[in-house]
Amino acid sequence: MIRLQNIHKSYITGTNKLHVLKGIDLHIKEGELVSIMGSSGSGKSTLLNILGLLDNHDEGAYTLNQEEIKAMSETKAAKLRNNLLGFVFQSFNLISFKNAMENVALPLYYQKVARKKRNKTALEYLDKMGLKDWAEHMPNELSGGQKQRVAIARSIITQPKIILADEPTGALDSATSVEVMNLLKEINQSGITVIIVTHENDIAHMTDRIINLKDGRIESIIENNKINSKETIKIPQE
Amino acid sequence: MFDLDKWQEITAALKKNKLRTILTGLGVMFGILILVTLLGIGRGFQNNIQSSLGNFATNSTVFWVEKTTKAYKGLPRNRSYLFTNDDLEVLKRSIPELQDIAPDINGWSGNATNNTFREDKKGNFRIKGTSPEMNNVNPVEVTAGRFINQNDLKEFRKVITIGPRVQELMFEKDEDPIGQYLKVNGIYFRIIGTIKPLSRNMGMRDDVLQMPFTTLQQLYNQGDKFRVFLATAKVGESVADLEDKIFEILARRHSIHPDDRQAIGNFNIAKMFNKIFGLFNSIGFLFWVIGFGVLLTGIIGVSNIMHVVVKERTKELGIKRAIGARPREVVGQIINEAVFLTTFAGFWGLVLGVLIVEGIGKITEGDPNPQILNPYVDINVAFIALGVLVLFGVLAGLLPAQRAIRIKPVDALRYE
Ligand SMILES: Nc1ncnc2c1ncn2[C@@H]1O[C@H](COP(=O)(O)OP(=O)(O)OP(=O)(O)O)[C@@H](O)[C@H]1O
Numbered sequence A: 001m002i003r004l005q006n007i008h009k010s011y012i013t014g015t016n017k018l019h020v021l022k023g024i025d026l027h028i029k030e031g032e033l034v035s036i037m038g039s040s041g042s043g044k045s046t047l048l049n050i051l052g053l054l055d056n057h058d059e060g061a062y063t064l065n066q067e068e069i070k071a072m073s074e075t076k077a078a079k080l081r082n083n084l085l086g087f088v089f090q091s092f093n094l095i096s097f098k099n100a101m102e103n104v105a106l107p108l109y110y111q112k113v114a115r116k117k118r119n120k121t122a123l124e125y126l127d128k129m130g131l132k133d134w135a136e137h138m139p140n141e142l143s144g145g146q147k148q149r150v151a152i153a154r155s156i157i158t159q160p161k162i163i164l165a166d167e168p169t170g171a172l173d174s175a176t177s178v179e180v181m182n183l184l185k186e187i188n189q190s191g192i193t194v195i196i197v198t199h200e201n202d203i204a205h206m207t208d209r210i211i212n213l214k215d216g217r218i219e220s221i222i223e224n225n226k227i228n229s230k231e232t233i234k235i236p237q238e
Numbered sequence B: 001m002f003d004l005d006k007w008q009e010i011t012a013a014l015k016k017n018k019l020r021t022i023l024t025g026l027g028v029m030f031g032i033l034i035l036v037t038l039l040g041i042g043r044g045f046q047n048n049i050q051s052s053l054g055n056f057a058t059n060s061t062v063f064w065v066e067k068t069t070k071a072y073k074g075l076p077r078n079r080s081y082l083f084t085n086d087d088l089e090v091l092k093r094s095i096p097e098l099q100d101i102a103p104d105i106n107g108w109s110g111n112a113t114n115n116t117f118r119e120d121k122k123g124n125f126r127i128k129g130t131s132p133e134m135n136n137v138n139p140v141e142v143t144a145g146r147f148i149n150q151n152d153l154k155e156f157r158k159v160i161t162i163g164p165r166v167q168e169l170m171f172e173k174d175e176d177p178i179g180q181y182l183k184v185n186g187i188y189f190r191i192i193g194t195i196k197p198l199s200r201n202m203g204m205r206d207d208v209l210q211m212p213f214t215t216l217q218q219l220y221n222q223g224d225k226f227r228v229f230l231a232t233a234k235v236g237e238s239v240a241d242l243e244d245k246i247f248e249i250l251a252r253r254h255s256i257h258p259d260d261r262q263a264i265g266n267f268n269i270a271k272m273f274n275k276i277f278g279l280f281n282s283i284g285f286l287f288w289v290i291g292f293g294v295l296l297t298g299i300i301g302v303s304n305i306m307h308v309v310v311k312e313r314t315k316e317l318g319i320k321r322a323i324g325a326r327p328r329e330v331v332g333q334i335i336n337e338a339v340f341l342t343t344f345a346g347f348w349g350l351v352l353g354v355l356i357v358e359g360i361g362k363i364t365e366g367d368p369n370p371q372i373l374n375p376y377v378d379i380n381v382a383f384i385a386l387g388v389l390v391l392f393g394v395l396a397g398l399l400p401a402q403r404a405i406r407i408k409p410v411d412a413l414r415y416e
């Protein structure tokens, strides 16, 4: 589903060049539930953004769903994001002047789905999240957990192949975090690949595979709680 | 075409900061309001002057008798004289550039008492001696019957044409005045035509009675004399040159000193016309410039606001792009907002402007001597203005929209 080979990414701020990703090699198969861990500033979000086509990489090869991602038009990227990917953010990123149902329905708007059908589907997904009664509520009337569940409903309404979640539980208490994680696990069990960036060990340990980033490189990968040192993974050499 | 979602997007964004939206809208509204009002008033000025000039020949000149100011050929200064019908013939024969020449003779109007009678009806009207040539210079429109012709002049016929006011006062609505008689200053005239003045120059009004000028001369015992005439130059000929030639011949015929220009009164109407038209054009141009400037200010305001709005909504647009909004849709949404704002505000400006112009028209309607006549907003101008507004609305949205999609989605999402 996702294959990264020697991905590099630098940020240029003024005269400084910050090398954030220093050669990432990674293969994530369809249907996996993966977490990315690492200390603050290690490049987790950067990596996830590249995976989500929200940012572009400088060097290396990125293959998404058998398609090489390289200098593609923003229109094409938007289409892939809409059809193939779903995003869950730490800060929920709901649109404040739309109610829960409209927020969930929005990705379908960009697929030109008719309003009625869109809202009906959105209601179904909200129902799955246990939020049917909150459909007409505006985001500022929802709790953090509810907001995140709305955001999750929005991310899966297009039935994407991959969910990318950047610290989805970062703004939630531990009980709500577990709820959200259970939802993501459920989504994963329906066959959707789920990639979660997190700080929290508890969260990471709920996933099949933990990718540890350190200073822009993959330091280790823990599979089913078994530690594989980086050296054991075959790295395609240039 | 009508898309509820798009609509919701537009109104939600504009409602977010109502005061700012309203102020921006007011900028555009006043812009178009001022443009429309200025153009309407300008049109009113123009109508007023044009209706008084009417179809009056523009390349014309008027001559009238004065007293001599120089002694000449043994004749004293301060001498009076009159033009004669023979003068007309000589001038016509000797000046090839001369197009039309026509005496302008006013009859006795009865000193504000009634001078015209028919059965039990009476009225006090302007009596003018005219000729077919006069109708080329200071024309009237013949609404029924015919105008005075050369035979009427030659045979001193007692025939008249009457203006609309005369018809109104002397005849019932369903009566046909043609062939009927009016008693004017004691003499019966047969009506041969009804006319409508096409200018308000040289005493031409709706209450005019026109008769052959030869008949008028005879009735008032003026022989073949008159005091005022109008002349026009042929197309492309200089009116000033024509004036010189007319002066030269008249001076010779009336024993006036060749340098005594004051002995013959003369006014170059062509020159006045040119001045007036020049004034029109500059006023019209000025109005356009002012109106357009104000409008432009409003539109720059919109563009400015769209910049701020787009900046403020960077994050929202980032979210939308993350969940699949294509650049086209992002740009489209911003442009929709800008176009909606400019068109909506502009439309109301247009409506208010038209109302104001119409109000001015209503106020000045009853005025017999208006400065502004029938001001109105040209429908074409209105459409052009609206078109320009939409166009500028697109431009006002386009620049900020470009900015919105130039940044990467990730940067938009990170924007606080
Ligand atoms: N747009 C940017 N411009 C410049 N530097 C950036 C940009 N985005 C990220 N960085 C820098 O890149 C490095 C990696 O950032 P990134 O957001 O990927 O870290 P992270 O692992 O997600 O950290 P955290 O756990 O704190 O979210 C950081 O040092 C950060 O300051």
Ligand SMILES: [Mg+2]
Residues within 6 Å of the ligand: A044, A045, A046, A166
């Ligand atoms: Mg991060």
